[in-house]
Structures are given as structure tokens and as C-alpha cells.
Amino acid sequence: MIGEETRKWAMEKWSGKPNVLVAFVGSGSNALGLFHEFIRDENVRLIGVEAAGNGIGTGKHSTTLAKGQVGVYHGTMSYLLQDDEGQIIESHSIGVRLEYPRVSPELSFLKDIGRAEFYTITYEEALQGKHLCISI
Numbered sequence: 001m002i003g004e005e006t007r008k009w010a011m012e013k014w015s016g017k018p019n020v021l022v023a024f025v026g027s028g029s030n031a032l033g034l035f036h037e038f039i040r041d042e043n044v045r046l047i048g049v050e051a052a053g054n055g056i057g058t059g060k061h062s063t064t065l066a067k068g069q070v071g072v073y074h075g076t077m078s079y080l081l082q083d084d085e086g087q088i089i090e091s092h093s094i095g096v097r098l099e100y101p102r103v104s105p106e107l108s109f110l111k112d113i114g115r116a117e118f119y120t121i122t123y124e125e126a127l128q129g130k131h132l133c134i135s136i
Helices: 001-013 029-038 105-112 121-134
Strands: 020-025 045-053 069-073 075-080 116-122
Touching: 001 029, 001 045, 001 121, 029 045, 029 105, 105 116, 116 121
Parallel strands: 020 045, 045 116
Antiparallel strands: 069 075
């Protein structure tokens, strides 16, 4: 739905599609809601951002696409946070709905085929970005 609204709004305001879409990634519903309408539009970059929490190296993060491995959770195959024995590792985020140990199969697929780009951001980086936006 949000993707349809974004396309409509962009066409009305800019007479064209956006160049880049950026969405946060938790389990994937927010990002997919935005990306879905534009998946076939190869001129539109799809960028997802995962919560790196205190840093990927600390273990206090929710970066399933950056640090996860392919596995099965709740009956679906996708990237998830798991140990070497396939046991789920608890994810961490102060962001609502960002602390899920699995990402959707659709986002996993978009990553694997290179259609979407995924990045991570720590709490500190998020705060720096917020302060930068406020100062502009």
C-alpha cells in the first residue's frame, strides 16, 4: 500500500518515479510495503537499513541480512540470526519491531539477486544523522 501511494505521489509531484527508496528493515514488512511497487523498476534503487544497535561486533544488534545465515524459522527459509548449530540467537534493538531474529524471505531473495542494497546503522550513527537533519 505505501509503495502504491509513494508511486502516485511521486508521479503527481515530480512527474516521475523516485530515484531511491530507503526503508528500515526489521522483519521486512515495512521495507517490502515500500519496495514492492518498484521491484521491477530497475532504475529505482531499493535501500534497506538494519539496526546495528551497539555495533555488529558486540552481539547487540538485529542485522539479519548483514550477519545472518540462511535457515528455516516459522516454516520459511530466509536469513536469520543463528549459531553454528542452527539455534536462534536473540536479536537486540531499542527500535520497535526491529528486534526480530529473522527477515522475510522476500527481502532475503532481493538481497541474493542483488536487486536491493542493505546497510547497517548503529545507535550512535542514527543519533548523529538525527542531529545533522535537525541542524539543516
